[in-house]
Amino acid sequence: MSKKLLLVCVLLALTVSFSVTMAQDAVPRGGTIVVSEGQQAAHPNNFNPYAPDPTRWTRGTMYESLTLFNPVEGGKPTHWLATGYEYSDDLMSLTYTLREGVKWSDGEDFNADDVVFTFNMLKEFPAMDRGAIWQYIDNVEKVDDYTVTVHLNQVYTLLHELIGNPDNLTIVPEHVWSSVEDPVTFTNPEPVATGMLTEVVAVNEQVLELCKNPNYWQMGTDGKPLPYIDCMRMPVYPGNDPANFAAANGELDYIGNFIPDIEATFVAADPEHHFYYFWPGGAVVQLYVNTTKAPFNDVAFRRALSMAIDYDSVANIGMYGYTTPANSTGLGPRNESWYNQAALDKAAEYGLSKYDAEAAKAALDAAGYVDADGDNWRDNPDGSPINFKVQVVNGWTDWVTSVQIMSQNFQDIGLNNTIDVLDFGVWFANLQNGSFDTSIGWSTAGNTPYDFYRAVLYSPLIGTDGLANGQLRGRWTSEEVDTLLESFVQTADEAEQRNISDQLQMIYVENVPAIPLFPGPTWYEYTTHRFVGWPTVEDYYVQGSPWCAACRPIVLTRIHPIEDMTGQ
Amino acid sequence: MRFLTRRFLFYLVAAFVAITLNFFIPRLMAGDPVQVMFAQFQGRLDSRAMESLKETFGFVQGPILEQYATYLGNLARGNLGLSISNYPTPVADLIFPSLLWTLRLIGVATITAFLIGIILGIYAAWRRGGGIDSFLLPITSIVGAFPFFWTAMFIVFIFGLQLKWFPTSHAWDIKLTPNPDWSNPEFVNSVLRHGLLPMLTIVFTSLGGWLLGMRNNMIGVLSQDYVTMAQAKGLSDRRVMFTYAARNAILPSLTAFSMSLGFVVGGALVVELVFAYPGMGYLLLKAVGGRDYPLMQAVFLLITIAVLIANFMADVLYVVLDPRAR
Numbered sequence: 001m002s003k004k005l006l007l008v009c010v011l012l013a014l015t016v017s018f019s020v021t022m023a024q025d026a027v028p029r030g031g032t033i034v035v036s037e038g039q040q041a042a043h044p045n046n047f048n049p050y051a052p053d054p055t056r057w058t059r060g061t062m063y064e065s066l067t068l069f070n071p072v073e074g075g076k077p078t079h080w081l082a083t084g085y086e087y088s089d090d091l092m093s094l095t096y097t098l099r100e101g102v103k104w105s106d107g108e109d110f111n112a113d114d115v116v117f118t119f120n121m122l123k124e125f126p127a128m129d130r131g132a133i134w135q136y137i138d139n140v141e142k143v144d145d146y147t148v149t150v151h152l153n154q155v156y157t158l159l160h161e162l163i164g165n166p167d168n169l170t171i172v173p174e175h176v177w178s179s180v181e182d183p184v185t186f187t188n189p190e191p192v193a194t195g196m197l198t199e200v201v202a203v204n205e206q207v208l209e210l211c212k213n214p215n216y217w218q219m220g221t222d223g224k225p226l227p228y229i230d231c232m233r234m235p236v237y238p239g240n241d242p243a244n245f246a247a248a249n250g251e252l253d254y255i256g257n258f259i260p261d262i263e264a265t266f267v268a269a270d271p272e273h274h275f276y277y278f279w280p281g282g283a284v285v286q287l288y289v290n291t292t293k294a295p296f297n298d299v300a301f302r303r304a305l306s307m308a309i310d311y312d313s314v315a316n317i318g319m320y321g322y323t324t325p326a327n328s329t330g331l332g333p334r335n336e337s338w339y340n341q342a343a344l345d346k347a348a349e350y351g352l353s354k355y356d357a358e359a360a361k362a363a364l365d366a367a368g369y370v371d372a373d374g375d376n377w378r379d380n381p382d383g384s385p386i387n388f389k390v391q392v393v394n395g396w397t398d399w400v401t402s403v404q405i406m407s408q409n410f411q412d413i414g415l416n417n418t419i420d421v422l423d424f425g426v427w428f429a430n431l432q433n434g435s436f437d438t439s440i441g442w443s444t445a446g447n448t449p450y451d452f453y454r455a456v457l458y459s460p461l462i463g464t465d466g467l468a469n470g471q472l473r474g475r476w477t478s479e480e481v482d483t484l485l486e487s488f489v490q491t492a493d494e495a496e497q498r499n500i501s502d503q504l505q506m507i508y509v510e511n512v513p514a515i516p517l518f519p520g521p522t523w524y525e526y527t528t529h530r531f532v533g534w535p536t537v538e539d540y541y542v543q544g545s546p547w548c549a550a551c552r553p554i555v556l557t558r559i560h561p562i563e564d565m566t567g568q
Numbered sequence: 569m570r571f572l573t574r575r576f577l578f579y580l581v582a583a584f585v586a587i588t589l590n591f592f593i594p595r596l597m598a599g600d601p602v603q604v605m606f607a608q609f610q611g612r613l614d615s616r617a618m619e620s621l622k623e624t625f626g627f628v629q630g631p632i633l634e635q636y637a638t639y640l641g642n643l644a645r646g647n648l649g650l651s652i653s654n655y656p657t658p659v660a661d662l663i664f665p666s667l668l669w670t671l672r673l674i675g676v677a678t679i680t681a682f683l684i685g686i687i688l689g690i691y692a693a694w695r696r697g698g699g700i701d702s703f704l705l706p707i708t709s710i711v712g713a714f715p716f717f718w719t720a721m722f723i724v725f726i727f728g729l730q731l732k733w734f735p736t737s738h739a740w741d742i743k744l745t746p747n748p749d750w751s752n753p754e755f756v757n758s759v760l761r762h763g764l765l766p767m768l769t770i771v772f773t774s775l776g777g778w779l780l781g782m783r784n785n786m787i788g789v790l791s792q793d794y795v796t797m798a799q800a801k802g803l804s805d806r807r808v809m810f811t812y813a814a815r816n817a818i819l820p821s822l823t824a825f826s827m828s829l830g831f832v833v834g835g836a837l838v839v840e841l842v843f844a845y846p847g848m849g850y851l852l853l854k855a856v857g858g859r860d861y862p863l864m865q866a867v868f869l870l871i872t873i874a875v876l877i878a879n880f881m882a883d884v885l886y887v888v889l890d891p892r893a894r
Contacts (some may be wrong), residue, residue: 007852041850041851041854042650042662042665042666042846042851044654044657044662045657045661046654046655046656046657046660048656051656052621052625052654052655052656053654053655053657116784125621126620126623127620127623128620129618129620130617131617132617132619132620167617184624184656185650185656186656187656187657187658201746201747202742202746204665204746204747204748204749204847205665205666205669205739206740206742207742207746209746233742233746235738235847236738236844237737237844238840238841238844238850239841239844242737242844292605340770385663412700425597425859469618481713504711505762
């Protein structure tokens, strides 16, 4: 615990010294950044951060969270409305020290009452508790005006991450929200918030325009309040094509869209000013196999499938070369510091996650999957024919192409299979209730490996109704894994957590509950016609995607116009 | 009068049937809003959020007859409900701005195309083998037969991208003013400039249909005895053309026109997509994609009511124009 506190102090000291030494540097200010992140229909006037899908940029940049966790730096905390947090020694309480001097955009002071009020509102209205944080919380106590203690009802040492996620919890002002009768259906048309962009200039069928908070608490390196920019503007483009056209035209500054053939369409339009970086930090996409059915219940068969897939073609053709093949542990680059080399070595020993059709055939032969009835397709060891389907969502062209490649790969090693293209609703229901053979699907990515393994392996996620929540689609479970996952969040000792993570990775490699394909690329493009300070490939200080609510506030602390645009 | 009363009652029943179908048909689609919201985030949403979303949208999981009763009750009070994909924004707030843009753009374009088409059709039939009949008619028919999006893209390419005469997207210039401001002449000018290309596209593509229909009806009517009689009496060509022939020939076109006026409310999806125009067609597409039942219902309801009203108006016009219908 003291280690965490020490880290906080060091960071604080760094911040202070940084702002002292840099205080004199003038930074160009002003201007309006133009953003596009896939808004295709009218912007709703709905600045309630607890709405399922509120107006863009409501979370993080308008309503702020206590601590932000940077997905790029393995979840390193950036203290925001809180200056630090600490678990008690018995891990049954989590105490936040709040920042003093923060003002709401209407000029009132921010303090512990607002934080306690927000927590209790989520308790009273579970429909607003997106992160289900109250399943771990007993009560939230105001210690003094700038100290709040969260008392847990069970040990859960990742609670600070759940609380820090702006999609789960952002602080709302008690003096405004306490008079709201039903916060669930409140559209909050005149937002009062602590964030950088709080002034709503326009929210209509064509554009969202937000401008800076006159009372913002955070100072720039020039000693004046952030942000350096004045406003952000987000036009509506119905469909990808008009948005990509505007991007190539240099009309946009900050973009989070999928752009096909990006080098030729976007970069080539102006190589001096147009950049992108698709950090592969998204959730790993996997081929899920239904382990309750033969032949997928046989680990030898699953291993053979893992050898049969042409991962490079999937990444280069299916995913346009925007990502790279995944490794057998299921963890992506976001958890790179957690990789267990022993597990990776074990995977190499088995030949997993490496395209080798001959090895796959040999593995199938050895396990007894041979052609018994002479139809040129392999059969089960008991002689019954193998014929399975690979499910995919209709219209998700990258996934459909990937599945076509894999289906062909499986046919090449003698496995009779067909592709089943389904509407999203049907596809999703099939995965939940287990009526599928194999299917492509996403997983979960978090700052620690816990999020991935919990979502994919934790057996309590199969509800009493028999539906698999999370991504427990293959339904491969074990008591050992459940115990490991539970002990991961029972300890705050990172060495202990690493030990557990190592074991989980080894189990994943040994049992192949699903076949990892590629980590999801995160869409992010930017232009430097007017503004600079963006995350770049060399200095990727935070995930660039503007739709990432935990990331864009950090981007906004850095970007500024090339030349002063004040008053323009 | 009895005719009109009967028609009115018929439309009333039709409206009720439509309202009922309107409720049930969207619910036959696979997938519920919670799942679709999950799909939108493509794995970025924590699975824990599912529980709170189910809590929020519990109302779409209740017994269907109970939902139906609530729906009828709300409708009677003029309450269209809250959108699901943009929960809790009221559906009316989402529809209203789009509806106005659609009515202005598609409404004006439909009426323009109809008026021009009818008048040209009258002249084409009057001077068979003349300029309109032998050139304009085939050209407009060919344009009308092209795939709609092709024509739209072509117009965008020529007038927007090559000649750069007109803007190619949005309903007004957001750099001029982020909010609509009708008291600002520059804004009005911007709206007109932005509306011109999409309007021309609609007029060009639908003109041929009106022209051809009117011409063919006209030719039939022109061979009637009473037209010959009118000419024999020495009435002016104008009088014979409009008051004798066109008045009768227009009746079938009028029915089609009233139908298309009703459907104006539904917007023109392709035009809106190509020109990034904030209309109803795109709103409806997003509503269907997001399984946003209240929004879908409201849009369908508006279309239904508009079509029924337009049809009723056509019936009234029939009575005025054609004494036999009285």
